[in-house]
Amino acid sequence: MHNCTETKERLMELVLDGRSAQASELNTCAECRAEFEALNMTLRLTSRLSETAAPAESYWSGYHARLRQKLATTPNPSHAETQRRKEKLGPLFETMRLCVRTQVRVPLPLALAVIVTCLALGVFAIRRAETPPTQPAAQPPLLVRVPVEVPVVQEKVVTRVVYRDLRSSSKNPRRAINDAPTESTFAKSGLNGFKPTDEIKLTVIKGGTPYEK
Amino acid sequence: MADSDTELIKRAQAQDLDAFCLLAERYARRIHLLASHYCQNTQDAEDLSQEVWLKAYQAVQTFRFDSSFYTWLRRITINTFLNHRRSNFFRWRGNTTVVQLLQIDSDDSGELVGSRSASPENIYNKLLFENVVNALAELTPSQRLAFLLRHYEGMSYDEIANAMNCSTGTAKKGVWRAIAKLRARLSPDSHDEPEPLIDLASEY
Numbered sequence: 419m420h421n422c423t424e425t426k427e428r429l430m431e432l433v434l435d436g437r438s439a440q441a442s443e444l445n446t447c448a449e450c451r452a453e454f455e456a457l458n459m460t461l462r463l464t465s466r467l468s469e470t471a472a473p474a475e476s477y478w479s480g481y482h483a484r485l486r487q488k489l490a491t492t493p494n495p496s497h498a499e500t501q502r503r504k505e506k507l508g509p510l511f512e513t514m515r516l517c518v519r520t521q522v523r524v525p526l527p528l529a530l531a532v533i534v535t536c537l538a539l540g541v542f543a544i545r546r547a548e549t550p551p552t553q554p555a556a557q558p559p560l561l562v563r564v565p566v567e568v569p570v571v572q573e574k575v576v577t578r579v580v581y582r583d584l585r586s587s588s589k590n591p592r593r594a595i596n597d598a599p600t601e602s603t604f605a606k607s608g609l610n611g612f613k614p615t616d617e618i619k620l621t622v623i624k625g626g627t628p629y630e631k
Numbered sequence: 632m633a634d635s636d637t638e639l640i641k642r643a644q645a646q647d648l649d650a651f652c653l654l655a656e657r658y659a660r661r662i663h664l665l666a667s668h669y670c671q672n673t674q675d676a677e678d679l680s681q682e683v684w685l686k687a688y689q690a691v692q693t694f695r696f697d698s699s700f701y702t703w704l705r706r707i708t709i710n711t712f713l714n715h716r717r718s719n720f721f722r723w724r725g726n727t728t729v730v731q732l733l734q735i736d737s738d739d740s741g742e743l744v745g746s747r748s749a750s751p752e753n754i755y756n757k758l759l760f761e762n763v764v765n766a767l768a769e770l771t772p773s774q775r776l777a778f779l780l781r782h783y784e785g786m787s788y789d790e791i792a793n794a795m796n797c798s799t800g801t802a803k804k805g806v807w808r809a810i811a812k813l814r815a816r817l818s819p820d821s822h823d824e825p826e827p828l829i830d831l832a833s834e835y
Contacts, residue, residue, distance in 0.1 A: 430810055434781060456818040460810065463763055463817050464782060470760040471667050472660070481659065485681050486652050489688055 425450045433457045636700045643691045651691065655684050658701055662708055668779050669712055669772075671764045679715060683708045705784065709794045712776055766816035770809050773797075777805035778813075 429450065444451040473481075524532075634642075634653065642650030662683055667676035686707050694703055767775055776795065780786045786794070792802040 427807075430807060434806075434810075456814055457810065460814045460817045461782065463759060464767075464813060466756075466759055467668065467763045467767075468664055468783065470756050471764075472664065473673070478659070481663070481677065481681075482652065482656055484677075485655055485659070485684055486648070488681060488685060489648055489651065492685055492688060 420447055420450075422447060422450055426453050429454045429457060433461055637696065640691065640694060640696075640700060643688075644694070651688055654700065658704055659684070661701070662704065665705075665708060665779060665783065666712075668767065668783065669775060671768055679711065680708075683711050686711060706794060709776065709780070712772075713795065762817060763813075766813050769816065770812055774805045774809040774812070777802050778809035781806045 425447065433454070444454055634650070636654065636657075639650045639654050643654060659680065663676060663680045666680040666683070667673065670676050670679055683704070687704055690707065694700070767778075770778065773795070777791055780791045780794065781788070788799045788802045788806070791806075792799040795802060
């Protein structure tokens with residue numbers, strides 16, 4: 419399907435590129451054909467301007483002479499660069515340059531004295547810098563031996579198996595449990611040498627028998 | 632044997648003014664042509680083109696041989712044009728073409744090729760020149776520059792966009808609008824177009 423708008427845009431590029439339009443497409447649309455011719459003529463006219471507007475040969479000798487004159491009066495690139503830097507730095511640059519280039523007349527003995535003094539001060543400063551800073555002497559730790567008695571609690575937990583004889587002590591079941599251990603009990607158990615504490619831990623196993631292993 | 636561009640550029644970078652002038656002689660016409668199309672005034676074109684050369688001379692040390700010398704120079708030219716577009720550099724002279732027609736036989740140094748004799752062909756050339764110049768003057772500076780770069784320099788839209796610091800679409804639109812305006816001004820169906828110019832255009 420022919421689209422005049424799209425074709426005209428393409429025609430513009432075709433004319434700009436100096437290519438000829440496809441005849442088949444232009445033959446189908448008289449409007450596009452006319453547009454192509456108009457564009458072609460417009461660009462031909464503007465191209466002719468290059469030839470028409472070209473100055474005469476005699477113009478160029480004067481042009482180059484004037485250009486050479488301007489170039490000769492223009493600061494050369496390196497100088498221009500220096501000038502640009504100078505303008506950028508401004509007064510700081512001027513001050514630094516003045517400091518570097520300023521000359522002051524000084525008597526030789528005075529100059530030598532100043533140099534020697536500076537050297538001496540320099541050496542002194544270096545040596546002072548090398549010396550480690552004085553610190554207060556570290557006191558050796560004083561060891562004092564103090565005997566401290568630490569009470570050692572001799573304690574032994576004795577676990578006894580206590581059985582309640584249901585047959586013999588059915589009337590007073592707590593009797594067997596509340597029986598305090600006697601000296602003979604410790605002797606039997608081989609606990610000689612240990613001082614019994616006030617606390618006795620008893621483990622009661624319910625439902626056991628005295629002959630149970 | 633003529634020195635190559637590279638040789639001349641290296642000499643110019645070593646502050647050889649003669650070498651730079653030789654380079655200028657090689658490319659001055661192309662730069663001047665662009666300038667004359669852009670500002671449509673001989674004196675302004677000379678001032679603008681010479682300013683391009685002065686800038687190029689100042690910057691020749693920075694040329695790194697990454698592109699051709701003309702590409703580098705064209706970039707300076709476009710930047711100079713754009714800078715002047717923002718200033719009031721151009722002295723637009725709406726009626727100078729009439730004066731130039733009267734001075735057809737003068738010996739002015741800025742005189743154009745078409746005005747050296749009063750033959751009918753040259754008068755038509757002069758009419759052609761006048762019409763195209765006036766048509767170009769009606770474009771905005773951006774449209775004119777985009778059109779010149781596309782039509783005379785054969786640059787792609789991407790290159791134009793890059794040079795003019797705009798998008799490709801803007802560059803393309805600028806060229807198309809410029810052509811549309813020129814077409815409206817110069818085409819045969821334009822009512823204010825003199826008939827001899829149309830006949831002349833059809834001869835080429």
